[in-house]
Amino acid sequence: MSSLQHSARKFRRNLVLIMLACAPAVPAGAQTVLFDFGNDASFRGVSSPSPDINGNYWNSLRTGVFYPGLLGADNQPTTIDFGFSTPVATDSYNGPAGATDTTTVGTDVFFTDIDAPALGDLGVLQAAFDFVAGPSLADNAVRFEIQSLDPLKVYDLSFFGSHKYSTDATTVYSVYTDNTYTTLVDTVSLDVQDSLDPSLHNRDTVATLSGIAPQADNILYVEFIGSTGAEGYLNAMKLVGINAPAVDGDFNRDGRVDAADYTVWRDNLNGDEALLGGAGDGSGTVDAGDYTLWSGNYGVSAGLATATPEPVSSVLVLAASLGWFAAAGRRP
Incomplete structure (x- = not known):
């Protein structure tokens, strides 16, 4: 074996070890909720086991x-609640199982064609089988609210949409600040079918919004629609809540830097900084530095920190920089 081959093999081995070490683990205290859009009582739907x-x-x-x-x-x-706030259609026809019928959904579900390992927790036949969709009206936006969320957590939302013969191959999923749906928080798009061949549904890809803080009244205001305004599709969804890092100045840990935090600072001035819930300046004592943090962050909410790259993506960028990467239609 040449020295170059040996070096390449050693690098690949070390890269795998680094990637495994950097892979994100499920954080302690994480809360996961799974949504299957469709059940035994819905039109051509089935419930997930x-x-x-x-x-x-x-x-x-x-x-x-x-x-x-x-x-x-x-x-x-x-404590989490859910409800739609607009008209919405539901079906399984031309979803991952193809042509389905009300009399045979119990067997149709087993024709659901998905890559279960690639979809992770959402890779369950019954969950992928059916879907909700735009109502085929002038306004096809589907809106729903996820309510009673924890203001001290931030949330990741993973969307799986899959459908054949759609007018829009791409569905856009968005979160807004309140129920007027005018101020966008974040958005992500997903091809629910192949962009060139409409007979090929999405079978292995999810779209994820990460680190979203609860908005007005501790609610996530979610909307989805086709990329040009036609029907959008959503088969299954995963919500994961993790504890938000302490925000500098949020001394009472309620997820907001506001006047109530000033009261905590004032009442504990010159005391142990542990009384500020980890949101102080790290001096060990409640002092003027903590006041400066509070005043500088006044109005900030949990979950608004700057995003950081995915660990594995960062490793791949590093590998490339070292020169090794290249070498090595619904029925009515």
Whole structure:
């Protein structure tokens, strides 16, 4: 073996070890909720089994119903509520199982064509089988609210949309600040079918919004629609909440830097900085430096920190810089 081959092999081995070390683990205290859009009572729909093949528990939803107290993927109740706020269609026809029928959905579901490992927790036949979609009206935006969220957490939303013969090959998923849906927080797009061949549905890709803080009234205001205004599609969704890092100046840890935090600072001046919940300047004592942090961050909410690159992506960029990377249509 040449020295070059040996070096290349050693580098690849070390790169794998670095990638494994950098891969994000599920944070302690994370809360996961799984949404299956469609159930046994919906049109051409089926409910997801709980537990599923991965040991997770689902909320199988139908339209026209408000769902309080959703179930966590760990089978523990949560405070989280869900409801649609616009007209919405539901079906399974031309989804991942192709042509389905009301009389045969119990067997049709087993024709669901997805890459389950690639979809992770969302890779469950029954969850991928059916979907909600735009109502085929002048305004096809579908809107829903995820309510009663924890203001001390930030949330990742993963969307799986899949459909054949769609007018728009791409669905756009967005989160807004309130129920006027005018101020955008973040958005992401997903091809629900192949952009060149409409007979090929999405079978292996999700779109994710990361680190989203609860908005007005501790709600996430979510909208989806086709990229040019036609129907958008959503088959399944995962919500993961993790504890937000302390925001400098948020001395009472309520997720907001506001006048209440000044009161905490004033009442503990010259005391132990631990009384500021980890949101002080690190001097060990409640002092003028903590006041400066508070005044500089007044009005800031949890979850507004600057995003950082995915660890594995950063490693791949590093590898490339070293010169090794290159060498090595719904039916009515």
